[in-house]
Amino acid sequence: QSPAHPHLDALVSLDREHLIHPVAPWRKHEQRGVTVLESGRGAWLTDASGHQLLDVFAGLWCVNVGYGQESVVQAAAEQMRKLPYATGYFHFGSEPAIRLAAKLVEITPASLTRVYLTLGGSEAIDAAIRLITQFYNNTGRPAKKHFISLERGYHGSSSTGSGLTALPAFHRGFDMPLPTQHYIASPYSYRTGLDDAAQIAASVAALRAKVAQLGAENVAAFFCEPIQGSGGVIVPPKGWLKAMSVAARELDILFVVDEVITGFGRTGPMFACDAEGVQPDLMTLAKGLTSGYAPMGAMLMSEAVYAGIADGAPTGAAIGHGATYSAHPVSAAVALEVLRLYEQGGLLANGHRVAPHFAAVLDGLRDHPLVGDSRHRGLLGALELVSDKASKRGFDAALGLSDRIFDAGYRNGLVFRSFGDHILGFAPALCFTEDEFAIMGTRLKKTLDEIL
Numbered sequence: 114q115s116p117a118h119p120h121l122d123a124l125v126s127l128d129r130e131h132l133i134h135p136v137a138p139w140r141k142h143e144q145r146g147v148t149v150l151e152s153g154r155g156a157w158l159t160d161a162s163g164h165q166l167l168d169v170f171a172g173l174w175c176v177n178v179g180y181g182q183e184s185v186v187q188a189a190a191e192q193m194r195k196l197p198y199a200t201g202y203f204h205f206g207s208e209p210a211i212r213l214a215a216k217l218v219e220i221t222p223a224s225l226t227r228v229y230l231t232l233g234g235s236e237a238i239d240a241a242i243r244l245i246t247q248f249y250n251n252t253g254r255p256a257k258k259h260f261i262s263l264e265r266g267y268h269g270s271s272s273t274g275s276g277l278t279a280l281p282a283f284h285r286g287f288d289m290p291l292p293t294q295h296y297i298a299s300p301y302s303y304r305t306g307l308d309d310a311a312q313i314a315a316s317v318a319a320l321r322a323k324v325a326q327l328g329a330e331n332v333a334a335f336f337c338e339p340i341q342g343s344g345g346v347i348v349p350p351k352g353w354l355k356a357m358s359v360a361a362r363e364l365d366i367l368f369v370v371d372e373v374i375t376g377f378g379r380t381g382p383m384f385a386c387d388a389e390g391v392q393p394d395l396m397t398l399a400k401g402l403t404s405g406y407a408p409m410g411a412m413l414m415s416e417a418v419y420a421g422i423a424d425g426a427p428t429g430a431a432i433g434h435g436a437t438y439s440a441h442p443v444s445a446a447v448a449l450e451v452l453r454l455y456e457q458g459g460l461l462a463n464g465h466r467v468a469p470h471f472a473a474v475l476d477g478l479r480d481h482p483l484v485g486d487s488r489h490r491g492l493l494g495a496l497e498l499v500s501d502k503a504s505k506r507g508f509d510a511a512l513g514l515s516d517r518i519f520d521a522g523y524r525n526g527l528v529f530r531s532f533g534d535h536i537l538g539f540a541p542a543l544c545f546t547e548d549e550f551a552i553m554g555t556r557l558k559k560t561l562d563e564i565l
């Protein structure tokens with residue numbers, strides 16, 4: 114316990130009066146009041162009341178290198194001192210952005226050769242949608258405008274990307290999804306009860322059926338997360354991603370893989386695509402790209418998509434997509450140092466080394482009376498809570514279980530996230546130690562016991 118911030122009460126009042134929080138129940142947040150996070154080191158956070166928390170969610174599954182990495186701070190400071198901003202407009206550019214684009218092409222699947230650097234994941238998704246539209250218009254197939262994604266998928270909350278997202282809160286009241294948006298079932302094996310081969314076959318069949326229903330000549334792309342994050346950490350069987358990518362190619366639709374969460378060692382390899390040799394047409398990245406030290410995302414595309422857009426546009430005409438802060442040099446300098454830490458700094462290797470301890474914590478709770486399922490890959494995982502293990506029945510929303518779990522977790526010095534009322538998600542930083550997983554295990558069990 115550290116000393117409390119001297120102006121904590123004032124901060125809570127000011128927050129209540131002025132700050133709109135992302136994806137929050139606005140009035141409920143005002144009543145509850147903010148928890149002000151003050152500082153971080155490694156996997157640990159301290160809040161403004163002086164309470165120490167083990168962060169088992171890497172911020173928002175993004176601080177993969179952990180807090181307090183001095184070399185990242187230095188990279189940002191040096192770039193700010195030298196040149197804090199460089200536009201990408203008017204044929205200008207900056208060294209960190211150029212080097213980052215080349216580095217991303219080097220480490221992502223070979224199919225991807227061109228990089229557009231954004232401010233985060235939502236903007237990367239938005240860029241993908243807009244540029245895919247431009248691609249089909251420029252290559253003489255303007256009818257290909259329908260998009261397919263997965264139920265329970267999350268692809269950010271931009272005006273169009275929130276349509277690809279298939280979570281009710283992102284549609285309710287926003288007139289989403291658009292009529293050109295379609296979904297197929299999530300590969301949620303715990304609920305479908307299918308074995309691995311049958312689950313993969315069911316997903317492939319669902320994609321084929323949806324494309325047949327819409328007509329391949331009208332379908333632009335299939336977007337998916339290799340592991341669905343905000344939909345409840347749905348881990349599909351190994352081979353699922355590859356099978357979906359092959360099906361998309363056969364169906365003549367673009368395959369877009371959203372590795373915003375799964376990228377940068379989160380599931381073991383640098384990218385989830387690497388585990389199955391998947392060669393996507395487009396890829397979206399964010400989060401672990403800068404580990405949250407500065408905002409940045411990326412949208413990568415194949416040479417064929419790039420050429421279709423570039424060569425189909427009127428000669429010399431601008432492709433009207435971009436922002437003042439696209440390819441921001443400070444974020445790019447941060448990303449380059451973060452990527453160095455994954456590789457030369459040994460963080461990817463540490464993630465591999467400690468992943469079995471993470472798995473042991475989750476699987477060790479399988480026998481807990483509240484736990485219906487534990488699932489994980491690399492350092493991404495979930496516990497699904499049920500009121501009855503045999504029927505897999507969830508909980509009455511009136512119980513307010515997620516708030517109770519979150520509060521108990523906080524009291525026990527643990528930060529994780531809940532999805533709906535019954536799925537607890539975990540995404541520890543790649544710098545976690547064996548001892549920290551032991552602490553996680555003890556605190557998580559205590560938290561579950563308290564809400565029994």
Ligand code: PLP
Nearest residue numbers: 233234235267268269373374399
């Ligand atoms: N795609 C996925 C898979 C995500 O998990 C997220 C954010 O959680 C996004 C896109 C949107 O990224 P951002 O929040 O940086 O806009």
